[in-house]
Amino acid sequence: MSNRISIHIDQHVADVRLNRPEKMNALDEEMFQAIIAAGKTLTENADVRCVVLSGEGKAFCAGLDLSNFDFNNAEGLAGSKLLERTHGIANKWQQVAWQWRALPVPVIGAIHGVAFGGGLQIMLGADIRYIAPDTKLSIMETKWGIIPDMAGTQIMRHLIREDIIKELTYTHRVFSGTEAVKYGFATHTSDDPHTAAMTLAREIASKSPDAIVTAKRVINAAPYLNQADGLLLESKAQQDILLKENQLEAVFSGMQKRPGKFKNFR
Secondary structure, eight states: OOTTEEEEEETTEEEEEEOOGGGTTOBOHHHHHHHHHHHHHHHHOTTOOEEEEEESTTOSBOOBOGGGGOTTOTTSGGGOOTTOOOBTTBOHHHHHHHHHHHSSSOEEEEEOSEEETHHHHHHHTSSEEEEOTTOEEEOGGGGGTOOOTTTHHHHHTTTSOHHHHHHHHHHOOOEEHHHHHHHTSOSEEOSSHHHHHHHHHHHHHTSOHHHHHHHHHHHHHGGGSOHHHHHHHHHHHHHHHTTSHHHHHHHHHHHTTSOOOOOOOO
16 A cells, blocks of 8 residues: 555544645545555554544645546546446445445545545545534536536435535536535534544444444445345344343443453454
């Protein structure tokens, strides 16, 4: 992994930061590869129970680096084979956002400054998003004659009213962090999103990882299932963790009013 991403893990919480502050964490090829490598590293680390995702410097992410529009650059848009599924169900461009949704453990976004285009879509991959009220956001892609295709259309449809998505997509209007919460792009405003996200992450990391990971998996699947399949998945998931060591420890530690001593979920 390049120095475009920093990862610091403490007490089961991974503090992950986009680290190209001189370019407002814009997405060039090296940043794409670093983000994907970070997701793989976190997925494989059983000690991680929650992730906080943020950006160094004055912005979360300003979106695509203009190098992507160099049509002589085989690594940019000109050389893209968008239909190839290079990362499971996703291509490279989609993976940088979708991987946070697919990560087994919860991901909390801490957003400030700017989240334009691809940066907004990466933000949406997080399960929970704290945002500074004065953050500037935009579904910027139509400015460049393209559409939001970094998993944005698939994630936004479950968070935001269709008419709001269309208005913001058609116009690439810049909106605020306060509006982002109102529309459904973000969860809470905070004057210090990173501190708020880390506080919540530590709380989540103190719970039974079996319960947290299972809950994320079931909640993510729910919108795509019919009622019968959804109820059955819920029952199967509960059966898988019920009376196991971590579930019993959650009961005993709660009754004894002490911190839980949980084993990693895998």
